[in-house]
Amino acid sequence: MSRPFRLDLSVARHLIGHSARRSGRFPLVTMLEPLEACNLACTGCGRVREYRDVIDRRLSVDESLAAVRTSDAPIVSISGGEPLIHEGIGDIARAVMEDRRFIYLCTNGLLLRERLDLFKPSERLAFVIHLDGTEAAHDRITERPGTYATAIEGIREAVARGHRVCTNTTLFHGSDVEDLHTLFATLVGLGVEGLMVSPGFSYEDAPNQDLFLQRRESISVFRRVLDPSKGFPFYNNPLYLDFLRGEREYDCAAWTTATYTVLGWRLPCYAIADRHVEDINELYADEVWERYGPGRDPRCANCMMHSSFEGASILDALRRPKALARLARGAWGR
Numbered sequence: 001m002s003r004p005f006r007l008d009l010s011v012a013r014h015l016i017g018h019s020a021r022r023s024g025r026f027p028l029v030t031m032l033e034p035l036e037a038c039n040l041a042c043t044g045c046g047r048v049r050e051y052r053d054v055i056d057r058r059l060s061v062d063e064s065l066a067a068v069r070t071s072d073a074p075i076v077s078i079s080g081g082e083p084l085i086h087e088g089i090g091d092i093a094r095a096v097m098e099d100r101r102f103i104y105l106c107t108n109g110l111l112l113r114e115r116l117d118l119f120k121p122s123e124r125l126a127f128v129i130h131l132d133g134t135e136a137a138h139d140r141i142t143e144r145p146g147t148y149a150t151a152i153e154g155i156r157e158a159v160a161r162g163h164r165v166c167t168n169t170t171l172f173h174g175s176d177v178e179d180l181h182t183l184f185a186t187l188v189g190l191g192v193e194g195l196m197v198s199p200g201f202s203y204e205d206a207p208n209q210d211l212f213l214q215r216r217e218s219i220s221v222f223r224r225v226l227d228p229s230k231g232f233p234f235y236n237n238p239l240y241l242d243f244l245r246g247e248r249e250y251d252c253a254a255w256t257t258a259t260y261t262v263l264g265w266r267l268p269c270y271a272i273a274d275r276h277v278e279d280i281n282e283l284y285a286d287e288v289w290e291r292y293g294p295g296r297d298p299r300c301a302n303c304m305m306h307s308s309f310e311g312a313s314i315l316d317a318l319r320r321p322k323a324l325a326r327l328a329r330g331a332w333g334r
Contacts (some may be wrong), residue, residue: 003193003235004123004164007102010074019318025284028311030071031259031270034059034092036081040108042142044132044172044200047081050273057262064092067260068101070280077128077257079106090118097124104128106168108142109151112158119163126164126193129155133169134183137176152190159191166235168196173213177224184232194235197225197244198306201271215302219246236306238326239313244304248313252293252300255283256311268292270307272299 011028018026035058036051048055059067068076076096083089084107096103102124109129119125132141135148142148158165167187169180184195199218213221222244226234234241242248254269264276268288282288293308294300303309317323 004102006123007075010100010102014074015314015318025255025289027071027073027258028256028314029075029077029258029307030068030073031077031079031257031307032059032064032067032092032096033080033259033261034064034078034083034089035086036262037085038080038082038108039085039110040082040142040144040147044141044170051081051262054262058086058088059092059260059262061088061091061095065095065099067265068096068099071258071260073101073258075102075104077104077106082108082111084111084115089115093119093125097122100124102126104166106130107154108147109154110147112151112154116158116161116163121162121164123164126166127158128166128168128196130168130170131183131187132172133176133179134186137179141172152186155187155190155192165190165192166194166196167192168198170198170200171213171218171221171225172200173217175221175225177221180225181227181230181232184230188232192233194233196235196306197222198236199244199302199304201303201305213302215304218302218304219244222246236310237313239317239323240306240310243309243313250309250312250316252289252303252308253312253315254292254308255289256315257307258283259307271303271305272297 014028036047037055038048041048078092083105086092093103093105104126106128112127112129129151131148131151132138138148139145155165169183187195199213226241226245239248243250257270258280259266259270261276264278265280265283266273267275267277267283291297292300294303314327317327
């Protein structure tokens, strides 16, 4: 199964509309976190620890839909926490799809098989299963034996039922390139739509700070991981993949991924929350982005996350015909 053409058309219309209105900063993706609770406490994740004081809080269907409409991005990435724990996750997904938006539901896969009955296959819904390596590597990062095997079975079942399925892999210090290539080959064999990749971000609440890549190391690793001779169907756009290989430079545009949590909108971005706000427009203020990003905030120095730079690559392509052509080939030449 390939990425729906209507998804790319929806994004194109969104971009053209905002460009025509000269909107300035605007979101391309709404990152919706209807809960922060999780059934894992992975080595590289700080979310559960960061939100420990509100770990029992949940967004309702109405609250979730209101946030999605406020952002008005065509793509909604539902994450957390583990969204399949949420008692109303099926209702949230249906409401967002009925609002004519596309969903990427991010999950560790542990509950996928038992929760699949909540969802009907749709071009507007894709499950994104997080896998950071083959069995030994992934189970080490999740700190629980059996997580890889359970996630793989969830992928098999979802694909068999006709669901769109992608995967997301975070690279850390010491990531084994050959192991990742073995993982990617396995996933392609299972019929996944595409492989997303991103370097990890050193969350302050993550327990092991030595796990995260420095920018120079990140580029070196991605040059090997993204070996074009392997022919893997990477889902990220080709301009962002060039950025990961150190072949392009972009300014941070983390505001393209507006993140709504149980405490409100994260300011400034998905990775850093110095505060939470109720008014989404606060995310787009000039004075905010004069303070954040590589070269401005030391916490941003090594960030190359897709939530900060993939949107930047798309916006930059609108001003550069050759880059736009490469972006189009990547989107429609899959």
